[in-house]
Amino acid sequence: MATIRTAILGATGYAAKELIRLLLGHPHAEITVLTTRSTDVPWAGDVHPVFRGRLDLRLENLDAASIAARADCVFSCLPHAASAEAVVELLAAGLRVIDLSADYRLNDPAVYKKWYEHDHPDPTRLAETVYGLPELYRQAIPRAQLVANPGCYPTSAILPLAPLLRERAVLPAGIIIDSKSGVSGAGRTPKAHLHFPECNEAVSAYGVGSHRHTPEIDQVLSDFADVQTEVIFTPHLIPMDRGILTTAYATLSQDVDAAGLLAVLRRQYAHEPFVRVVDGLPSTKDVVGTNCCDMTVRVVRGRAVVVSAIDNLVKGAAGAAVQNFNLMYDLDETTALR
Amino acid sequence: MATIRTAILGATGYAAKELIRLLLGHPHAEITVLTTRSTDVPWAGDVHPVFRGRLDLRLENLDAASIAARADCVFSCLPHAASAEAVVELLAAGLRVIDLSADYRLNDPAVYKKWYEHDHPDPTRLAETVYGLPELYRQAIPRAQLVANPGCYPTSAILPLAPLLRERAVLPAGIIIDSKSGVSGAGRTPKAHLHFPECNEAVSAYGVGSHRHTPEIDQVLSDFADVQTEVIFTPHLIPMDRGILTTAYATLSQDVDAAGLLAVLRRQYAHEPFVRVVDGLPSTKDVVGTNCCDMTVRVVRGRAVVVSAIDNLVKGAAGAAVQNFNLMYDLDETTALR
């Protein structure tokens, strides 16, 4: 089959780096454009030395028309707001887009404004954009021109909780999601609290009650619960490069034991290539570098305690993007992901 | 004043190592005995090379009579069950004891048996033994012959939650405690899951619903809530040497905001040398190597979200033991701890 030409916007960060790694191994994709918003336009091998000798491409500034001439599909790793601005142009130029930013994940511009503190640049497209979590919204992805790639924390929390809510095994009220993430999730820009001797050998919570992944989790869980959820989400920074472990607590809605809850998850994900419902407690060690989400559930004193693990840069970002890409181009969903 | 002669039982582990460090800096304490249960009785400097040249003492096997002749106060770092067996003899020999094991923390032998899965070796002493958390039970410590040193996780969870329960600011039902601990908390015995390449760059939960610190937390929180609590406690292993960060979730019992909750904590701990109620989110980085517990509280969607940080080996073990020791011998409570 024909090779699909791909562009990556905002190619200097960690999600873009992972995306390059995956696309270099993809038999039907070719990377033809890498962009940066900086006036400095280095070679790919200088930005990401790991690709030296493998990707002879110079970064460039974004020009939608020029990209449209050289690419079929665009992965946007731009920050929110900047991404939507680019996406509007790219879609108009006829390109298909997988947006790794948060811009098209929420359906409601008002919710976006509340959490992101500015008006959405392209509000009318929100309600119609597919949320690119294939395990839950696969059908809508193949025909989409634009796919909103899910956030890393939401992926880790939604995958185990959504089936339990849909089956009414747990109550939608009072769900607590306590997540632990490696530092790559905080981006590549040097900051005081991410300076090695500051965040090494340390754990801390951040964004308590204010993290922008909260409404994204609520939106999807509400979709499965059929009532509005109001999750309490607390992310933590862990001294490691990659991986998210999410421990979530939900009140049981019926007299069900762990085996019953595991059965719900196993029914839901029996045929999913990237979800593994396990008996033991998942570790991020077993998913790092893969597109898998490992999960289990226990019952403790009347609560479901759900534990899930993903690689924040793969299933939580670039891997999910390639999974969406595969679906959009009618390829085996696991291509380049195993 | 006279020097107090101290013995450390089970001197090969990490809590004992930290205790040696603190006692070597204590102006009124002398280490005269170190024991091990192994037939191998090395020099202190071979077990803990950091003390080479500072502690010219050979480990020995436990002999209560011999210890009674050479020490005034004993710190037991033995595992549970083994500790109680030794404590019985040592108390009979007239020694004062600070027990860092779990053996005398619970009041009820039946609860002990349920969680530790064997009969308590010395059940009659349980109800009368003081729980050595000075910030909450200081009055009983000075006159005690035996002090049960608190567990590391319980210390991190109880200190912020107990005042909120006593003031009826939060409900005793449905408290969730999600803790993250450095690996030294798992002890010094090499195990597959603690092998460096296994637990480095990884996070996992363990002991979900079954960790033995659960009844200890419940016992103390119930004491302050005046009703039985049933906390859901989930510990996690974090790739770092030391530190515990606890994030706890409790339902608000009244219309109170974060400022109100912080006021409760500040009133409780205004004069405590080792508790710091902070406005920002605590990090284990700021307490490692100290006997401090940093804590704060936020309100998120009707829940109190409490975050606390301690060094599991200091405030969570050896530091608390020295704090108890200071109180037992009428010394300034902060001696050797600042």
Added chain:
Amino acid sequence: MATIRTAILGATGYAAKELIRLLLGHPHAEITVLTTRSTDVPWAGDVHPVFRGRLDLRLENLDAASIAARADCVFSCLPHAASAEAVVELLAAGLRVIDLSADYRLNDPAVYKKWYEHDHPDPTRLAETVYGLPELYRQAIPRAQLVANPGCYPTSAILPLAPLLRERAVLPAGIIIDSKSGVSGAGRTPKAHLHFPECNEAVSAYGVGSHRHTPEIDQVLSDFADVQTEVIFTPHLIPMDRGILTTAYATLSQDVDAAGLLAVLRRQYAHEPFVRVVDGLPSTKDVVGTNCCDMTVRVVRGRAVVVSAIDNLVKGAAGAAVQNFNLMYDLDETTALR
């Protein structure tokens, strides 16, 4: 083309794990047998949870005849001595073998005995076995029935030093090789000094003057220098999972500057897919997960200071093995390695 059936002996360790990862992504290889010397014969997914759902194979004890019926090529990840014993049988059964142990790397049984402290189990085969470092001995690999896969430290040291010695740019006498390795290089068996809280946040040297990779380095460098070298090799343990950085010091034999030395390396490796001669100082970060060796050289006060970086489990073990496999079966050398 036909699929090549592969067996992995000693499949529970880290090199085997990496080999499984690479072979699962190899379009022309299939894993048909995994062995262990333990009487416990678990499923692959229980030994290496990362492969759960991808490798439905149970480990078994080694039986050469049985393997010969089900495999074409065997990768041995057994320890030295055990490996040679197995190899003798497997070769007799007609299998081709890539031996990741040290057993067939040295040419001289006397040298083997001196460093490994036991007689070689199969001494006559030593002199004729090819040393599987394709960049230096590629020609002999395709026709070999048995390939000795190089050691991790030797690979990192030999690749930059051999060309400099062959070109007589540096003197063979007094070469110093100071290497820093991640902890996976020490194997998967839990040991006191590899217990997380012992080796985390610590650096130490080990095997000073006695590491068994010394004669292997000497043998190859002597081959290129045409005189016997006697390198001083010091390995160090670094608190990270993977990666080796080698800094080597050699006396210049002529009036040459860094540019001249770099030119030697670039001439040697111009067409090598897995060697990158770089201007900056290599970091293990840029090679981890790849089969690349990054290298550079500087001149400091009359010495060549060579710095190289590899992933000890890829180019230092499993990646090199797959590279040899590709050559042995006339496949593109980079198959499954990019």
Added chain:
Amino acid sequence: MATIRTAILGATGYAAKELIRLLLGHPHAEITVLTTRSTDVPWAGDVHPVFRGRLDLRLENLDAASIAARADCVFSCLPHAASAEAVVELLAAGLRVIDLSADYRLNDPAVYKKWYEHDHPDPTRLAETVYGLPELYRQAIPRAQLVANPGCYPTSAILPLAPLLRERAVLPAGIIIDSKSGVSGAGRTPKAHLHFPECNEAVSAYGVGSHRHTPEIDQVLSDFADVQTEVIFTPHLIPMDRGILTTAYATLSQDVDAAGLLAVLRRQYAHEPFVRVVDGLPSTKDVVGTNCCDMTVRVVRGRAVVVSAIDNLVKGAAGAAVQNFNLMYDLDETTALR
């Protein structure tokens, strides 16, 4: 005895933080002034949260006259050049100064200019300033008004090598010093290569042939060798907070074995409280948090292989400064350091 009032210049960095920690535990020192060059003058507890509640002092901008009114002794943690400018004023104001910068370590302004690339601001004082390594230059320290505190790498390299050179056990020519340092040695300013996900799980060399500690090492070693040395010094960055391990290689000058070399070191350091000559191989783990330098030496193929370990922030900076302070004020040299 009277309390000595101390000021710390450049109090926001890691060496200053460690100095504060040590001085807070010093029975005869009081911290009265902390300065910063920033216009932002925060409270000590905001810059270093670990000291919250223990140090109620606001940072201020440097004013020599004002400091002279409130302090007796000044520790300068300013960068080079800035430090000398301040020192000139402080000495003129009658203060005693311990300079942790590199400004007064070298004797020769021409050497300073060559390596630091600017004229020395106070060249005439260089030759007369004592190099504050008490183990080698103790006699000159008590009467000094200004002490140049040694660099971290030089301390680790000089302590084991100087006695071997003085005793003519090794040759002064061709000494190679390969050092591995934790990241705190690189300072507290966030930089791209010190961003957690960049330097975690990575080792790299830096400053090959150009590190400014080179002339400092040469100066002291030459002093003991009685001829000019030209060491080759290569520092490496290790993913850990603290600690330096130095492995140095020197040619034997006579027929001496490891026991003979160890005897030289043991004679030299028999009465030193902070040097431990050990039989095994030192690990940074055993010195972190202490003012000790652990060292050993082996003979490998005609070379002395020296291995030493220090905590870069203690014996390599703040601890040595307090040791000098103790000597300058006629206190027990180990005060606050044990």
